[in-house]
Amino acid sequence: MKTTRRGFVRRVGAGALGAALVPKLAFGRAPVVVTTKSFDVAVVGAGVFGSWTAYHLQEAGRRVALIDAYGPGNARASSGGLSRVIRMGYGDQELYTRFSMRSLELWKTLLGRAARATQLQQVGVLWLARELDPLTTKTLETLSRLGVKHEKLDRADLERRWPQIELGPITWAIHEPESGFLMAFHVVQAVAQMAVDSGVEYLQAGVMPPVGTGELTAVTTRSGATISAKTFVFAGGPWLPKLFPELLGERIFPTRQEVFYFGVPAGDARFQAPAMPVWVDFGEAMYGVPDFKGRGFKVAPDSHGPPVDPDSLERVPSPEAMAKAREFVGRRFPALRDSPIVFSEVCQYENTSNGDFLIDRHPERPNVWLVGGGSGHGFKHGPAVGEYVAARVIDGKPVEEKFSLLTKQRVQRRTVF
């Protein structure tokens, strides 16, 4: 590999696609090339799911192409936000707790030392619970059973350790000291770069929705390039309904989600780690991340907004969502009552009917895999999902029933939080 003047990395002697300039941490500028080269696997979508899948497949010895329309962790992608929570608690959904545990291990071991130091922040996660709180109660049982480090706290503990939280009806909590948050779009770009460094060939191009039935031999890009492969993984996040309108048009529901960052008072360390962990107020469907690197104290509603199109969505916050976040902050974190919103994000969840991921083969195209449905909680699981998908692509074993297409309904009834 040789680095060019503009910071790209030229993959020398790597064949037709390899003759392209692969960007080094600047994925937006790779030129589109026409290629007759055939890959073992082409992964469409370089979000957290696609990037990790491409990486694991390449590490398993496959020749892999990774293709993205707008670039890894772009501002339209569900993985494109500033931060994403990583927590082990999932009520009684043990599979997701296990995936989180495995992912945390992989985030820690596979990210380079520099990336890990800044992009994974193990500041702890605090689950704020009301007296009767079935989800948090089940979470407590699951964490204990699986040996996840945690502590149960009563109201007096909470008042002593986090006096900056006005607890209201909250009477107890679970603290997961080793959980925290990931710097989302930065870390996805680091994973995509890690995949390229291990041999994945990255191409920035919009892939046309595949037509026909039976084995897929190639995909075509909007500019007319074709990419051939033996197997295709479509990890298009909220674009899956556009890529497969008949199959997924009514089974993946992209919803508008708004996130606000409140400026903390000058010199006030109470809303940064280590004084403040990630917190989840499940009773109010709100969660947040402490101020990090001066970006503000993140507050986000977890309830689903109206349906959106990820290509054309105007990402400007609505006055209603702003007012709701402000009212909540004023109540739960009174010291921030008059704080300005210093940053905001409008993103989308890509929900399945109940929140379980979609990981399955296309029913009419045996060499096409559909991977997505992160449903507002997928980010943390990127490493484990990538590992799981790579293993299924290679060994052909059936997927868990809960990930299957058959379990994805046309009506939303959320059961995974």
Ligand SMILES: Cc1cc2nc3c(=O)[nH]c(=O)nc-3n(C[C@H](O)[C@H](O)[C@H](O)COP(=O)(O)OP(=O)(O)OC[C@H]3O[C@@H](n4cnc5c(N)ncnc54)[C@H](O)[C@@H]3O)c2cc1C
């Ligand atoms: C506001 C918000 C907060 C969230 N908070 C959390 C959290 O705290 N913790 C957590 O674990 N999860 C969280 N999530 C969920 C998580 O971010 C998503 O589940 C996850 O990022 C989905 O990743 P993905 O790879 O499936 O999709 P994406 O990141 O959307 O990636 C899909 C990629 O496919 C590309 N693509 C689409 N169509 C084409 C095409 N035709 N050709 C080529 N490329 C294409 C896109 O450009 C995109 O880069 C949150 C989501 C949002 C929106």
